[in-house]
Amino acid sequence: MKKPTYLLFALALTMAACQLSSKKQTLNELKQNIAADFEANTGDYAIAFKDLSNPDNQLYINETETFHAASTMKTPVMIELFKQARAGEFSLSDSILVVNEFKSIVDSSAYTMDIGEDSGEGLYSFIGQKLTIYDLTYEMITVSSNLATNILIELVGAPNVMTTMKSFGANDIQVLRGVEDQKAYELGMNNTTTAKDLAIVMEMIATDKAGAPEDCSAMIKILKDQRFNDIIPAYLPNSVSVAHKTGSITKLHHDSGIVYLPDGRKYVLVLLSKNLNTMEEGTEVLARVSEKVYSYLNQ
Template structure:
């Protein structure tokens, strides 16, 4: 069959279909070029994973490159906590002892976390007391409390966290331990992630597939209260909501989560970096990448 054998109406419909397919692809290619140009402004290694949950459009840059997870590993820990609670291992309303003594995965030797090195200090005043499990999870996410993280992960078992990530389709995330385990860090025994795996987790959560629709929404509600907002939400309008988890250590700056637009559309965005030299400049640059993606999804044709 040739174009000449088609009726004018069918030919017009075919041309419209071809054009409508090419336009989104062209727009995503242009967006990729803008993002790449922006990332090239700073020294470091960067990864981007984007997925529009309404259209299925995706954009990937170094999506399978491994990165030190930093505090982005707290999202898998949150998911595992809700999973074990749903299985009856404990209740999120149960109280748990606040302590500051943990075992290194290297040799079982004890270590503690300094409040001055943590982004949340109030929990240190509660050492020796019991606090609800749900409170520790909340502090772990919105303030990125390292102390809360270690207390929680000790209860859950890091190996179970990783196994659950595999079940959810995240094939490369490794959760080996809590945070500030100096001996493990020196031996390279670190929690790692990829942009693609974090995208998978947040997509599953947005679609109500992590544990249950109810648990997924509860986790999203916690992530919406995130207090560290200097990357994905930084340059977005105030009416755009972001359910996200950040992560940073020396040379590393991450953000990852679900962006919820006022009209009900949603997309997942993961921005990872390593080997960076200027944290402030990279933070601002990643915020610019987030803005570019937002502009692409909201621009008028």
């Protein structure tokens, strides 16, 4: 007995749908999809993605374009702190005075930080008191304290941070100064980065090459406590953990991190933006790109 024509048609549609649904997105298709997202939105964007469990999975767009680093430069500062502590220059448990007076790299003139411009405002209540270097490092990363950052940069020295980054092969990261050095800003003396170099930095931490394995583990633990989670982790399942550092100033929003999947795989993802129409728009674009990278890896 012959099947009715409409049943055969429905069967054909079902089979076609199954074939389409079983077709996995290629890495090139993912790249084209992300490039279209970047093109469709106001601003300039960059991505660096590397699957540490499968080196063939790498994706880069505008990865060598220079961006103001904003607070992403605090990760290199953290690395230098652990490096110097390992070398015996100090202990992370040593106490250090919390101050709010710093020297411009232009002419050594004094300047102070504005609590209204700092997301780590809680630290200002400790001015004149002592906290451990570790506590200041934790504040610098997790709540992006600018005050803690400046204290710590003066401790380790920005040139030393640069030397360490170059030893990693991250040659385009510029950590020249602390935060809110207005004289330096007006002369264009800014901290800058590229997506490629931040990816190198995160991979070095993830693979225990940014320092002793126990130091890298400690840095990852701090990065996992990041309080600003509206880009890389925003649309990922709760079972996924992210060790990351964000950065934002006017019309600019970044995120850079290591993503840990429940099955043991991990990948590095860096998402940068500048010249945004609104912070909300740029943040949403990058958060959705992070979601697409995750979905690609979990097809």
